[in-house]
Amino acid sequence: MAEYDAIADEYAASKLLPWRTQVEQPTLFGLLGDVRGKSVLDLACGDGIYARMLADRGASRMHGVDLSSGMIDLARRSEAARPRGITYSVSDAADVRGLGGFDLVMAAYLFNYAQDRAQLRRMAESAYRNLVPGGRLCGVNDNPRTSPGRYRYYPEFSFIRYIEKPQREGSTITWAIQPDTGEPCIFDNFWIPPGTYEAVFAEVGFKEFRFVNAHVAPGADPTPFSDFLADCPICGISAMRPLGS
Numbered sequence: 001m002a003e004y005d006a007i008a009d010e011y012a013a014s015k016l017l018p019w020r021t022q023v024e025q026p027t028l029f030g031l032l033g034d035v036r037g038k039s040v041l042d043l044a045c046g047d048g049i050y051a052r053m054l055a056d057r058g059a060s061r062m063h064g065v066d067l068s069s070g071m072i073d074l075a076r077r078s079e080a081a082r083p084r085g086i087t088y089s090v091s092d093a094a095d096v097r098g099l100g101g102f103d104l105v106m107a108a109y110l111f112n113y114a115q116d117r118a119q120l121r122r123m124a125e126s127a128y129r130n131l132v133p134g135g136r137l138c139g140v141n142d143n144p145r146t147s148p149g150r151y152r153y154y155p156e157f158s159f160i161r162y163i164e165k166p167q168r169e170g171s172t173i174t175w176a177i178q179p180d181t182g183e184p185c186i187f188d189n190f191w192i193p194p195g196t197y198e199a200v201f202a203e204v205g206f207k208e209f210r211f212v213n214a215h216v217a218p219g220a221d222p223t224p225f226s227d228f229l230a231d232c233p234i235c236g237i238s239a240m241r242p243l244g245s
């Protein structure tokens with residue numbers, strides 16, 4: 001059973017917390033830009049929360065992939081309740097092929113599931129393979145650049161994040177999020193050094209791979225999130241499949 005099968009409801013509830021809506025979302029949407037008329041592949045789509053938002057923002061084609069059948073069940077139920085034309089499949093994101101090229105690949109918390117360089121590379125290859133030349137990869141991720149002292153409890157944000165010591169490639173990062181109602185949502189990510197991300201994405205053929213500092217929406221007051229945003233636990237990621245590749 002995939003880890004998320006057991007926590008699908010708790011995870012969905014955690015997406016309503018303010019740091020999700022006021023930091024995670026603006027960081028991701030800032031990278032994605034205007035999606036009207038664009039085809040988007042959502043790797044590690046979870047329950048499809050971002051797939052639905054992008055369909056509502058005018059994406060021309062949306063397909064979501066997740067390892068967890070529990071998460072995909074939730075996504076399909078939402079699609080059945082309010083059809084937007086989104087399709088879903090249960091698969092390892094690293095194995096996605098045959099869907100045709102997409103203008104955008106979105107990866108919201110996928111790469112932090114890579115337990116070593118080889119797995120990160122297979123995921124990056126899949127993102128590249130599924131983009132049209134000139135297409136972009138955008139996502140949010142556990143921030144691998146975090147200082148050791150910042151793996152801690154964030155009391156104002158119902159959020160705990162710890163890393164296994166000694167910190168090395170594949171170290172477990174435990175996230176525990178307490179939604180406003182219901183059970184806490186607890187899951188593990190894995191740490192890969194930032195320089196390994198940069199090297200792997202370049203080896204695969206991506207250009208302009210970069211980590212992007214998380215932020216609030218343009219014009220919004222960042223003060224309520226200042227403790228969260230400083231050396232932030234999450235970051236954006238962005239890269240491009242070059243034209244002519």
Ligand SMILES: C[S@@+](CC[C@H](N)C(=O)[O-])C[C@H]1O[C@@H](n2cnc3c(N)ncnc32)[C@H](O)[C@@H]1O
Pocket residue numbers: 002003004015043044045046047048049050065066067068071091092093094107108109110113
């Ligand atoms: C933190 S959730 C993010 C879900 C969604 N992107 C969001 O932002 O709400 C991580 C998701 O990654 C999925 N996942 C983990 N490893 C995966 C893999 N190798 N291939 C596809 N999905 C994976 C999990 O099942 C889970 O749904």
